[in-house]
Amino acid sequence: MEREVDVIVIGGGPVGENAADRARAAGLEVVLVERELVGGECSYWACVPSKTLLRSAAALRAARRVDGAEQAVTGRLDVQAVLARRDYWVSDWSDQGGADWLESIGVGLERGHGRLDGVRRVVVERAGGEAVVYRARHAVIVATGSDPVIPPIDGLAEAAPWTSREATSVTEPPARLVVIGGGVTGVEMATAFAGFGTEVTVLARSGLLGTMEPFAGEAVAKGLRELGASVRLDAAVERVERTPSGEVVVTLDDGETITADEVLVATGRRPRSERLGLETVGLEPGDWVAVDDTMLATGATGNDAAPWLYAAGDLNHRALLTHQGKYQARAVGDLVAARAVGGPEQTAPWGAHVATADHTAVPQVVFAEPEAVSVGVTAAEAERAGHEVRIADVSFSSVSGAGILADGYEGQARLVVDAERNTVVGATFVGQDVAELLQSATIAIVGEVPIDRLWHAVPAFPTMSEVWLRLLEALGRPGSSDAAAPGDAGRADHSGARTDDAGSAA
Incomplete structure (x- = not known):
């Protein structure tokens, strides 16, 4: 029976939840299939627990950077309290709240492993061994996410390494931890465990945060070292061994060995598509699922004649970030609903049913020490794409709000401007609490706001957002002779002086 x-x-996960919510809101009958916990990787083993683990030590460091508050900090970080707070935010790994929410909006929940079995057909294998079959009248949306990659390093798999799951669900931080990988997960977990007092060693084949501007990785490497971590760049791991005593010995390609209690692997992710039944619809199992801007799976059997199979989130490999996956999910959920009820389809660029921003404005926050955030393209990427580039680099020492936020504030900001269109195409901020600056940059890029118009978006004084004024000054006032020429890096060197009683810049 089907x-x-x-x-x-x-x-x-969040992607599947959002897609189901949008389709159900249009009156469609929706069933969601989940083999683990409703809420997925982000809620229980990634975004939420990792940022919770990072926050307490970051708050403590922030207090110690403000004279007067610093003197009031007399104790050390309470690690067990941090872990208890993490447990609260992951609901002690119970998804009852998520299941209740699905029920409240009228989405059916089928617990088990779902796989495709031909066009519009899904088989769900329940935990007890029973299999049930569903057929979709309109669409199947796959949002199964991704898993960490364990690289083929001699002995690594046998050494029972940690991945992000073990790191974020830790119950007792190890005394010594080796982190293999210099990307976001590696950097954030190194920051978290260094904050706990763990002796951390980071091994990266090149620099840290290689997809960002180089100064971001350099600042984070410096910050990790100041936390007491060892950061080894250009380090290649040749072998990993778990000794009979339980220690881990990591051997580098130059013969040096590092001994630790645990080793965390953070070297990339792979799609959860090996057991998804992709071969039954003309796609390759184990691969990322290619999609167009409407999330329609390209090459899937029957999709050309009557669209039915969509892939959203990590699985399509466009942007492995929860917020981008949810953005895709909202678009595809609304599109599936529109096609089902015969409504208008908005599939032109920036239409409601496409994920145009995946190509131009993907924001990312790295909650390291310091924070590093970016959106759009780097200067090098813009140049490779053929843009006529203008660059503005500014130190946060020129921003009064930064100096008030933290004594001796250190940080840097960069805007990448397409000189031909006179719009921002990339932005990077590095420093304490810069994450909240990112949305303004994202809006500037998505809205293609001309630089001349941005001069009229006046930042409040004295806030961190004043960095926007300094960046614009570095680019040059519109219509004046001090405007930076294409290809130049305008660098402001402001003193960040105090203000007079009227609040005007001194």
Whole structure:
């Protein structure tokens, strides 16, 4: 017996939840299939627990950077309290709240492993061994996410390494931790455990945060070292061994060995598509699922004649970030609903049913020490793409709000401007609490706001957002002779002086 519904969503993380919610809001009958916890990787083993683990030590460091508050800090970080707070935010790894929410909006929950079995057909293998079959009248949306990669290093798999899951669900921080990888996960977990007092060693084949501007990785490497971590760049791991005593011995390609209690692997991710049944619809199991801007799976059987299979989130490999996956999910959920009820389809660039921003404005925050955030392209990427580039680099020492936020504030900001269109195409901020500056840059890029118009977006004084004024000054006032020429890096060197009683810049 097959049960027929309008839409089947495979994967109950934030992406699947959002897609199901949008389709159900249009009146469609939706069933969501999840094999683990409703809420997925982000809620229980990634975004939420990792940022919770990072926050307490960051708050403590922030207090110690403000004279007067510093003197009031007399104790050390309470690690067990941090872990208890993490447990609260992951609901002690119970998804009852997520299941209750699905029920409240009328989405059916099927617990088990879902796989495709031909066009519009999904088989769900329940935990007890029973299999049930669903057929979708309109669409199947796959949102199964990704898993950490364990690289083929001699002995690594046998050494039972940590991945992000073990790191974020830790119950007792190890005394010594080796982190293999210099990307976001590696950097954030190194920051978290260094904050706990763990002796951390980071091994990166090149620099840190290689997809960002070089100064971001350099600042984070400096910050990790100041936390007591060892950061080894250009380090290649040749072998990993778990000794009978439980220690881990990591051997580098130059013969040096590092002994630790645990080793965390953070070297990339792979799609959860090996057991998804992709081969039954003409796609390759184990691969990322290629999609167009509407999230329609390209090359899937039957999709050309009557669109039915979509892939959102990590699985399509466009932007492995929860917020971008949710953005895709909202678009595809609304599109599936529009196609089901015969409504208008808004599939032109920047239409409601496409994920145009995946190509131009993907924001990312690295909650390291210091924070490093970016959106759009780097200067090098813009140049490779053929843009006529203008660059503005500013130190946060020129921003009064930064100096008030923290004594001796250190940080840097960069805007990358397409000189031909006179719009921002990339932005990077590095420093304490810069994450909240990112949305303004994202809006500037998505809205293609001309630089001349940005001069009229006046930042409040004295706030961190005043960095925007300094960046614009570095680019040059519109219509004046001090405007930076294309290819130049305008660098402001402001003193960040105090203000007079009227609040005007001194």
